[in-house]
Amino acid sequence: MDAATRARFDARAHIVKAMAHPTRLFIVDELSRSERCVCELAEMVGADMSTVSKHLSILKNAGIVSAQKRGSQVFYSLYTPCVLNFLSCVEAVLEENLEEQKKAIS
Amino acid sequence: MDAATRARFDARAHIVKAMAHPTRLFIVDELSRSERCVCELAEMVGADMSTVSKHLSILKNAGIVSAQKRGSQVFYSLYTPCVLNFLSCVEAVLEENLEEQKKAIS
């Protein structure tokens, strides 16, 4: 694997990593329905606001969500809606795994 | 976020995490072309075979690849081809980010 290839997969991994956390997946799922401010998400997730803020900065840095400041609050929304296909694939893998487990049991 | 919701997103994150590494993305990409044994992949990646083996076990555990032993070697192949859509989405996010950077510069 040469340096250029390495760089290409590093860039991809950076994006995938940004979604590789249950809380961040929850946030993406929620933002697919409507935009939300940090405090709303913190309330839903049940974590400290600073924690959620950090998760959001990771998603934003990866170009998955975007932020818009209105008054004292910052509203986040999905910037790249294609991540929803992404998630439906994850769902498909899950289904497949469940099928596999059933077969293994029977 | 109640316990059931938490569990659902944990399961999703488990799958996304399995792909959240440049080497594992490279492996998935390679396996999308043809099946490969561990030593071939280790050679391509340029890492220790034990390291590649561990990456493969993570992918297998997530239900993304499957292993088939033939003789003394183990051939891995893509078990859930839908992850390719997954990756094309990642690619789309990358494109989008590049566009954004261009706009920011100009």
Add this chain to the structure above:
DNA sequence: TGGTTATTTTGCCATATCGCCATGATTGTG
């Protein structure tokens, strides 16, 4: 059986990630 190759597993260490707390910055309100 003994030796060789392919693979997995385990141990260990370096590094990265996570989540809370405390702090600082910005904005809205009285």
Add this chain to the structure above:
DNA sequence: CACAATCATGGCGATATGGCAAAATAACCA
């Protein structure tokens, strides 16, 4: 101006991850 609310950031301890090297397995061949 003082004060409260919303966010972002830096620090810190706990935990998870990544990679190599060595040991354990498994298959193959002489």
